Amino acid sequence: xxxxxxxxxxxxxxxxxxxxxxxxxxxxxxxxxxxxxxxxxxxxxxxxxxxxxxxxxxxxxxxxxxxxxxxxxxxxxxxxxxxxxxxxxxxxxxxxxxxxxxxxxxxxxxxxxxxxxxxxxxxxxxxxxxxxxxxxxxxxxxxxxxxxxxxxxxxxxxxxxxxxxxxxxxxxxxxxxxxxxxxxxxxxxxxxxxxxxxxxxxxxxxxxxxxxxxxxxxxxxxxxxxxxxxxxxxxxxxxxxxxxxxxxxxxxxxxxxxxxxxxxxxxxxxxxxxxxxxxxxxxxxxxxxxxxxxxxxxxxxxxxxxxxxxxxxxxxxxxxxxxxxxxxxxxxxxxxxxxxxxxxxxxxxxxxxxxxxxxxxxxxxxxxxxxxxxxxxxxxxxxxxxxxxxxxxxxxxxxxxxxxxxxxxxxxx
Amino acid sequence: xxxxxxxxxxxxxxxxxxxxxxxxxxxxxxxxxxxxxxxxxxxxxxxxxxxxxxxxxxxxxxxxxxxxxxxxxxxxxxxxxxxxxxxxxxxxxxxxxxxxxxxxxxxxxxxxxxxxxxxxxxxxxxxxxxxxxxxxxxxxxxxxxxxxxxxxxxxxxxxxxxxxxxxxxxxxxxxxxxxxxxxxxxxxxxxxxxxxxxxxxxxxxxxxxxxxxxxxxxxxxxxxxxxxxxxxxxxxxxxxxxxxxxxxxxxxxxxxxxxxxxxxxxxxxxxxxxxxxxxxxxxxxxxxxxxxxxxxxxxxxxxxxxxxxxxxxxxxxxxxxxxxxxxxxxxxxxxxxxxxxxxxxxxxxxxxxxxxxxxxxxxxxxxxxxxxxxxxxxxxxxxxxxxxxxxxxxxxxxxxxxxxxxxxxxxxx
Numbered sequence: 001x002x003x004x005x006x007x008x009x010x011x012x013x014x015x016x017x018x019x020x021x022x023x024x025x026x027x028x029x030x031x032x033x034x035x036x037x038x039x040x041x042x043x044x045x046x047x048x049x050x051x052x053x054x055x056x057x058x059x060x061x062x063x064x065x066x067x068x069x070x071x072x073x074x075x076x077x078x079x080x081x082x083x084x085x086x087x088x089x090x091x092x093x094x095x096x097x098x099x100x101x102x103x104x105x106x107x108x109x110x111x112x113x114x115x116x117x118x119x120x121x122x123x124x125x126x127x128x129x130x131x132x133x134x135x136x137x138x139x140x141x142x143x144x145x146x147x148x149x150x151x152x153x154x155x156x157x158x159x160x161x162x163x164x165x166x167x168x169x170x171x172x173x174x175x176x177x178x179x180x181x182x183x184x185x186x187x188x189x190x191x192x193x194x195x196x197x198x199x200x201x202x203x204x205x206x207x208x209x210x211x212x213x214x215x216x217x218x219x220x221x222x223x224x225x226x227x228x229x230x231x232x233x234x235x236x237x238x239x240x241x242x243x244x245x246x247x248x249x250x251x252x253x254x255x256x257x258x259x260x261x262x263x264x265x266x267x268x269x270x271x272x273x274x275x276x277x278x279x280x281x282x283x284x285x286x287x288x289x290x291x292x293x294x295x296x297x298x299x300x301x302x303x304x305x306x307x308x309x310x311x312x313x314x315x316x317x318x319x320x321x322x323x324x325x326x327x328x329x330x331x332x333x334x335x336x337x338x339x340x341x342x343x344x345x346x347x348x349x350x351x352x353x354x355x356x357x358x359x360x361x362x363x364x365x366x367x368x369x370x371x372x373x374x375x376x377x378x379x380x381x382x383x384x385x386x387x388x389x390x391x392x393x394x395x396x397x398x399x400x401x402x403x404x405x406x407x408x409x410x411x412x413x
Numbered sequence: 414x415x416x417x418x419x420x421x422x423x424x425x426x427x428x429x430x431x432x433x434x435x436x437x438x439x440x441x442x443x444x445x446x447x448x449x450x451x452x453x454x455x456x457x458x459x460x461x462x463x464x465x466x467x468x469x470x471x472x473x474x475x476x477x478x479x480x481x482x483x484x485x486x487x488x489x490x491x492x493x494x495x496x497x498x499x500x501x502x503x504x505x506x507x508x509x510x511x512x513x514x515x516x517x518x519x520x521x522x523x524x525x526x527x528x529x530x531x532x533x534x535x536x537x538x539x540x541x542x543x544x545x546x547x548x549x550x551x552x553x554x555x556x557x558x559x560x561x562x563x564x565x566x567x568x569x570x571x572x573x574x575x576x577x578x579x580x581x582x583x584x585x586x587x588x589x590x591x592x593x594x595x596x597x598x599x600x601x602x603x604x605x606x607x608x609x610x611x612x613x614x615x616x617x618x619x620x621x622x623x624x625x626x627x628x629x630x631x632x633x634x635x636x637x638x639x640x641x642x643x644x645x646x647x648x649x650x651x652x653x654x655x656x657x658x659x660x661x662x663x664x665x666x667x668x669x670x671x672x673x674x675x676x677x678x679x680x681x682x683x684x685x686x687x688x689x690x691x692x693x694x695x696x697x698x699x700x701x702x703x704x705x706x707x708x709x710x711x712x713x714x715x716x717x718x719x720x721x722x723x724x725x726x727x728x729x730x731x732x733x734x735x736x737x738x739x740x741x742x743x744x745x746x747x748x749x750x751x752x753x754x755x756x757x758x759x760x761x762x763x764x765x766x767x768x769x770x771x772x773x774x775x776x777x778x779x780x781x782x783x784x785x786x787x788x789x790x791x792x793x794x795x796x797x798x799x800x801x802x803x804x805x806x807x808x809x810x811x812x813x814x815x816x817x818x819x820x821x822x823x824x825x826x
Binding site: 012015016018041042045053054055056057058060061062065066068069071072073074075076077078079080081161162164165166168169171172173174177267277278279280282283286296299300301302303304305306308309310311312313398400401402403404405406407408410 | 425428429431454455458466467468469470471473474475478479481482484485486487488489490491492493494574575577578579581582584585586587590680690691692693695696699709712713714715716717718719721722723724725726811813814815816817818819820821823
């Protein structure tokens with residue numbers, strides 16, 4: 001027991017996932033068990049709810065309600081895209097001091113971990129005892145130190161399942177099918193499409209990731225080769241692919257290039273990220289294939305927000321781990337009295353264990369796919385990646401069956 | 414028993430669904446039981462496989478393989494968008510005569526039923542005994558006489574589920590969310606989004622269907638009203654909405670208008686249908702809200718091909734009925750020696766029964782949503798529609814839970 005009496009404040013930041021409420025519920029139920037914890041408050045809409053003192057009292061939520069919320073997609077407390085600056089973080093700390101909040105749990109990605117870091121540092125500077133824990137969450141799977149991030153396995157399951165369906169659709173009607181997948185800086189979610197393949201000639205036949213520079217010429221040559229071989233082609237491409245750099249050497253997302261070309265100014269968020277959603281990239285990539293290769297039936301989808309919020313498409317491994325990182329946050333903060341970021345490590349094939357990392361190792365950094373997960377041509381993933389992802393997808397992925405019936409042959413036609 | 418000895422040819426046409434293989438397998442397994450049936454052939458890629466004499470021998474498919482194929486999305490035999498003209502239909506009949514095909518089962522939508530009609534009429538004219546059965550299938554749910562069409566309930570389940578997730582995502586991050594749904598001429602699938610709602614303030618708050626003329630002004634006024642009330646707005650809109658008519662009074666899809674405006678010539682298929690897929694409509698509708706109402710966070714998705722091919726998102730009611738219409742085709746043709754289109758009727762709340770209709774009642778016609786299913790303002794559906802669809806979605810739709818915890822109140826702040 002940490003012996004430090006006070007309230008818990010828990011919040012959810014950034015994009016939702018289908019298992020982020022597992023982490024919320026794990027942390028709430030577990031921290032309610034500690035006698036040090038006087039009250040468990042949930043902040044509405046992330047850090048915004050803290051500075052506006054907009055809280056709900058989770059000490060009074062029923063266990064049954066919480067257990068059902070755990071199985072519900074998206075952030076039950078509400079989320080925010082606010083990126084707190086120094087003053088914002090100071091305000092957070094002031095609210096904590098005012099209400100004797102001694103435990104702060106923030107479930108989120110890179111930016112949320114940075115907020116935990118700053119608020120924690122301010123507390124130390126002011127001599128205010130605060131246990132601040134970052135609980136990992138991101139479908140992008142791009143947090144350092146972690147083997148993988150809660151939310152990613154379920155989103156990966158959605159993407160792999162979607163490509164199983166899209167591949168069989170493409171087998172039926174032929175032509176070229178392109179789908180654009182979430183993942184601004186890292187290709188983890190796009191790469192998950194590779195797990196759709198059951199037969200050697202199953203799509204996706206080509207996978208393009210933001211870890212490699214994109215070239216329209218190579219893209220067209222790749223598709224032409226696959227199309228000549230299979231009479232069809234299925235392609236997975238990350239929304240974050242880039243073909244050019246700006247004057248400062250920064251990669252320009254192809255989607256932003258295309259939006260500007262179409263006369264629209266891409267939206268930029270508080271973190272300086274250009275908005276990538278929308279169908280322009282997929283449409284343009286399809287039109288390029290029609291124009292460049294003369295293939296008539298070219299279809300393109302953008303999986304969009306379904307990837308992170310589709311109810312029922314959940315990896316049981318992911319749900320369990322998301323729950324456990326929430327529980328561990330309570331153990332570390334309320335039980336052991338320490339601060340940091342809960343991380344998932346891989347132990348064997350497959351088991352997970354949890355550790356507490358220094359939040360400075362996590363904050364505001366991006367973990368890209370390592371070279372050994374990407375093929376030499378930069379248009380596919382390796383067996384090593386498939387071995388990495390497979391156990392995370394969980395039980396009961398729908399397995400598709402092909403018809404096995406002999407062709408009818410005629411003598412002399 | 415019909416007493417007519419000969420082969421069965423079965424084929425799948427048009428867009429795939431997640432249960433179209435149930436119909437295939439139902440017809441194959443059932444027709445293999447009739448002593449009149451000498452062989453069951455599957456045509457590869459619909460009618461195209463017939464005229465090219467590209468068949469597989471389904472008499473030699475194992476029951477186990479077939480049972481697993483039944484649970485696999487998309488058309489296992491392959492499909493086609495070919496729309497046979499008179500000569501094409503004559504060629505089909507010639508192939509049937511050459512190989513003593515006496516039973517023809519074609520699983521498909523409006524156009525497939527028309528092919529069944531024409532080939533059947535030619536056979537009568539030439540005095541060739543042929544039993545031709547149309548087996549209904551379409552996610553568009555637009556075949557006349559049927560209460561609903563196999564494939565639609567599962568696609569509707571996907572759309573309703575997707576909106577449950579999208580609505581909770583939108584509750585977390587606020588703003589406006591727009592999703593464009595399949596359905597060229599009829600709004601059935603878009604309307605299914607209404608079944609996502611569990612609470613009074615759940616989205617979709619607005620639903621736009623091709624059965625009503627679309628107006629950008631009314632669309633913006635509707636959104637503004639919802640946004641002022643809820644601080645957010647979720648919108649379902651059909652890919653087939655139209656705001657204008659051409660010189661001949663024909664409705665011009667808004668998506669085609671937008672593609673032309675962007676300098677692209679929309680693709681037109683063999684049936685004269687303008688291709689509506691792609692993200693341009695969603696992007697434009699989002700930009701219109703940002704520009705017209707000054708709302709910053711506006712996001713748009715186009716559900717695209719996932720709606721009809723996502724593995725595992727299947728209504729058990731739909732799977733059973735798709736199986737049974739396939740079985741009934743064999744009973745009618747091989748057992749009773751009659752031709753026509755198998756139709757689903759509703760008996761009670763809820764049970765289904767199957768009948769055989771004259772294929773001329775089905776062929777090349779579109780069943781729109783009736784007026785009693787659409788509200789007076791033309792921006793939502795009615796309770797009558799919800800009562801119609803609910804039993805079709807099947808068991809086990811994910812039910813989402815909201816957090817129930819009291820707000821923390823402060824005395825004097």
